[in-house]
Amino acid sequence: MNHMRQMIILKDISLITCIVQKGVADDIVKAAMEVGAQGATIYYARGMGVRERLGIVGVAVDVEKEVLNIVVANEQVDLVFEKMFLAGKLDTPGMGFMYVTPLLKAATYIPQEILEKISENCGE
Amino acid sequence: MAKEVKFFRLVQETAFRHIQVSYNSIVKHIDRREKIKLESIDIYRLLYPYISNKFREQLIAVIPLVIYLALFQIIFLRQTIENALTITFGIIAVIVGLMFFMEGLLKGLMPFGELLGNKLPQKSRLPTLMLITFLLGVGVTYAEPAIGALKTAGSIVDVRKATYLFLMLNQYGDILPVAVGIGVGIAAVIGTLRFLKGWSLKSLIYITLVPTIGLTLITVFNEQLKSTIGLAWDCGAVTTGPVTVPLVLALGIGIASSGGKGESSLSGFGIVTLASLFPIIAVLAFANIIYYTSPIDINNISELLKTGGNTETSLIDKTPYAEILLGIRATVPLILFLLIVLKFILKEKLRNPIYITYGIVLLIIGMIIFNIGLSYGLSNLGNQSGGLVPAAFAKLESVEKSPLYSYSLGIVIALLFAFCLGFGATLAEPALNSLGYTVENLTNGVFKKSMLMYSVSFGVGIGIMLGILKITFDIPLHYLLLPFYLIGLILTVLSTEEYVNVAWDSAGVTTGPVTVPLVLAMGLGFGNSLSVTEGFGILSLASICPIISVLSMGLLIKFIVSRRHISENISKKTPEKGVA
Secondary structure, eight states: OOOSOOOOEEOSEEEEEEEEETTOHHHHHHHHHHTTOOOOEEEEEEOOSSGGGSGGGGGGSOSEEEEEEEEEETTTHHHHHHHHHHHTTTTSTTSEEEEEEEOSOEEOOOOHHHHHHHHHHHHO | OHHHHHHHHHHHHHOOOOOOOOHHHHHHHOOTTSOOOOOHHHHHHHHHHHHHHHHHHHHHHHHHHHHHHHHHHHHTSOOOOTTHHHHHHHHHHHHHHHHHHHHHIIIIIHHHHHHHHHHHHHHSOHHHHHHHHHHHHHHHHHHOGGGHHHHHHHTTSOTTTOHHHHHHHTTTTTTHHHHHHHHHHHHHHHHHHHHHHTOOHHHHHHHHHHHHHHHHHHHHTOTTTTTHHHHHHHHHHHHSSTTHHHHHHHHHHHHHHHHSOTTSTTBTBSHHHHHHHHHHHHHHHHHHHHHHHSOOOHHHHHHHHHHHHHHHHHHTTSHHHHHHHHHHHHHHHHHHHHHHIIIIIIOOOOSOHHHHHHHHHHHHHHHHHHHHHIIIIIHHHHHHHHHHGGGGTSOOSSSTTOSOSOHHHHHHHHHHHHHHHHHHHHHTOHHHHHHHHHHHHHTTTSSOHHHHHHHHHHHHHHHHHHHHHHHHTTOOHHHHHHHHHHHHHHHHHHSOHHHHHHHHHHHHHTOOTTHHHHHHHHHHHHHHHTTOSOOOOHHHHHHHHHHHHHHHHHHHHHHHHHHHHHHHHHHHOOOOOOOO
């Protein structure tokens, strides 16, 4: 029936970026997904700054980092942000850093049945 | 309305204090030179994952092998493990020692290697560079953890059966690593020159094999030196471990890239191959030199050695002291050498000296603990299970009701045991995994990572199996090695440069610091209980077999790919895409 290709543009979304030591990202993604995040992109990077100020304990901080990108709905952002903070133990020096960026728009595949549900709600 | 409730629930659930602060005000109060004050909970949170991850890494590498050996002994040989408590402590020491050592290597030695590789070529001329490369080759061999296994192995060899072998491992036990080191040093120099000049590895292999096989043949015809062949060929496998490979490579690649010709995708390969061939020449030459310069009357010396050996052992060879001495002797010369080069030739300062000091301390402590674990855990266990396996097919005094199985079944069990040991241990080796990635990239995905891993592991399994066969029937090692190297040579002639690089390196990469001592001790125990002359040679067979299996796999892949291209060309009549 529907031969026209369509793009659904998502509004009201934010990007959470979280920089942690190599190997920690998977736990944080798991925590974020438990409270509603849909997925995550992880890439590798190198960082510096706090490690040098930790003295000898700094050896425990890996120079290689993982950077997580998680896109969430604006309603979820505070909850996911908090859970990620706790899962990553970011209240410990040297463990990492995270921030939220507002996004203008996003687009991806949206399942048909979800679109139908949305339009039903709007119809009411 | 709905939104408000949701936010309330959110706040309630997390019950977590939020304080908003302007970053502007924070920046004003931060002094970058000030140390951050850590509370004990912070230190715990920082250190716990750091330590537990490193520990788990080594645990995974060691435990499966140990469990395999123990279960085999209990289930198939129906023997309890003697000194189980000592061995358990030994194994724990191996794990902890390796954990310290590897972390020390990463934090303490690798920064040196990188600095040397980057800065040295700019500051000194080629002859100086080559001298430093050579000395580094000698130093890293000394610091290789598996080299300690040779000393332990020396105590298992019987003086009367293999006098010169015993001499080399005990009387000349301190010089043997030097001989091996000289071999590695020469290999490092030639390997680096190869990077610079772009020599092909194929021709280097041909040239190197001539003296290697020549010296082997000379030694074969000497009745008294015959027993040293196994040791010499095994030394090749011992040398290429976690210290030698990265450090020598870092320097070699640094020199090559400053020389201009280091951009080939193959740079990095070849040194491992040479570093496992040259020590063979060095050790064989060493054996011949001992023989011709100080000939020994066998009948007298065996008595002399016994008395001489006993008085020596009582003094410094007490457990912790011997290992501490060994550990310091293995690592300190290398570190001093690196420091001297850094200070007087490079005139550079190290960044982060605290971390480097920390790494070096860990390296030395790790080496000491590993050495203790080596003699009490790995060698003990390997020797024990190696000594008991023959009970499957032969009559042993120590084992009741042996032989446990009929002769042919028993031999099959022993061979299967050996194959699985080699196959499993190799597959678990982390170095093989990274080699697999490199190869997959190098061949544009034609040679799959898993394919390489399985063919190398299969090769090692077959090699260890043949080694057991060699000891069981007391086959002279050269009967096996020479034909295999001949096959290897023929395959090398047929293969392309890339596959030759990968295949010859794969053998050296796979023999890590856990496998080497375990297999070495197993072979010696196995040989002793069958009372053959010596139990060396397993490692050397485990080196050549993967070369053959990887080369044949490469040829097979080439054949399949070319057939596919031909059929595609005929059917489509389109020019094939350029595959680099």
